[in-house]
Amino acid sequence: MTKNSTQPSVTMLFFKRTLPALAAAATLAGCSMMPTYERPTAPIAIDWPGVTPRSASSPAAEVAWQDFFADPTLKSLIDIALLNNRDLRVAVLNIEQARAQLGIKRADQFPSVNAAATGSRTPTSSGGISSAYTAGLLVTAYEIDFFGRVASLKEQALAQYLATTEGSNTAQISLMATVAQTWLGLLADEELLALTRQTLDTRESSFKLVQLRFDNGASSELDLRLSQSLVEAARVTLAQQQRQRALDENALALLLGQALPPEALARLTTPSLSTLHLPELPSGLPSDLLTRRPDIRQAEQQLIAANANIGAARAAFFPRISLTAGVGSASSALNGLLKSGSWGFTLAPQLLLPIFDAGRNQAGLDSSTAGRSIAVAQYEKAIQSAFREVADALAGRDTLARQLQATERQLQSESTRLRLTNLRLENGAASQLESLDAQRSLFGVQQALVQTRLAYLQNQVVLFKTLGGGTAPAQTTISKVE
DSSP states (O other): OOOOOHHHHHHHHHHHHHHHHHHHHHHHHHHOOOOOOOOOOOOSSOTTTTTTOOSSSSOOGOOHHHHHHOOOHHHHHHHHHHHHOOOHHHHHHHHHHHHHHHHHHTTTTSOEEEEEEEEEEEETTSOEEEEEEEEEEEEEEEOOOTTTTTHHHHHHHHHHHHHHHHHHHHHHHHHHHHHHHHHHHHHHHHHHHHHHHHHHHHHHHHHHHHHHHHHHTTSSSSHHHHHHHHHHHHHHHHHHHHHHHHHHHHHHHHTTSSOOOOHHHHHTOOOOOOOOOOOOOOOGGGGGHOOOOOOOEEEEEEHHHHHHHHHHHHHSSOOOOEEEEEEEEESSSSGGTTTTEEOOOOOOEEOOOOOOOHHHHHHHHHHHHHHHHHHHHHHHHHHHHHHHHHHHHHHHHHHHHHHHHHHHHHHHHHHHOOOOOHHHTTTTTTTTHHHHHHHHHHHHHHHHHHHHHHHHHHHHHHHHHHHTTOOSSSSOOOOHOO
């Protein structure tokens, strides 16, 4: 510290000269080297291929997931997953980390004021001891952001924070959709198991009858072996379905972060996909995806962050001005620090102008420019991927609906065929082979109907997810984090 006995006058002079300069520096700090951001043109068609848009009162992104997944058991499972799923928990914690990083970059725009005290005792050439003590407030190497380098880094951190928030929204939508699809699959497993057990019982009864007829010479060995083969085929199918059911239950438990609750297990005792109905969703326009899909908004925020990096890289070519200042007291004796006349200040500005850096700054700018080009390509790919996902889901909605209707009609035909064949068999007008073939065909159609209904419902879940899944555009209040 500089000791000064005329402290009041010097202090007033300090404030009169430095405060205007600091105010001017703060004004100039608004200068930014960031390129003006412009949203790239979306590389997609204006309409969905082969799909007639459907009108609706509200976009799919504004449909609450509780309204779309209206089944009470399914809603309960999704609630459990949102509370316990570890992947979603990591995504939420990533938001907190990004918010903290934003706080660090925001703090760089302001000077850090620290309390400092120093003391030294050194021998002199005359054999004595020289003492020096200082105490006061110190500002160390505060960068006056004339060319917006620090501001650009703060904008980059803000964009990364918003991108992380959108990433969490994407993870939440994916989790809800995966839980719904896995639960639907588990219901289908139980329905198929019940169907297979019933078929196995029927075939075992039929095999016993054929065995009895064979023992009495009323049936051929060919009929006997075919009936036995159908029994074993049903047992193979039953084992496969039991294994798939166990795998699906394990997958759902992992998503939930715990074992299935009792109400879900109770629901599995009476499974029926035919009682589940998911509402129709409006397709909207492809351009709507830009604001409805959180993964696209995430890619755009990453593009904005890359754009801000260019501003910081450009500012590195210009002078960097930093300021170190302090105010306090200085004395040659420790007990004299607080005495009158010991107060003073120091002011040490520093200007660094790059002259030769072996191309480091240019390489940094080239890297930032390439990073923005990469972010543009990733943003465009995110849009194209979203377009393809929605187009696939829309195509599946119409074709699976027609397939489901045709399979239901086929089931009616096969049921009638088996009934009529058994009547003919009882009256001696049909062979045992015809009856066994009708049973096999009916079982195949029954399985196909369950699987087609599952595919249709899961496709509805995919459409809900790909259209934005009930998560409105992020309403993050920038003023709270700036």
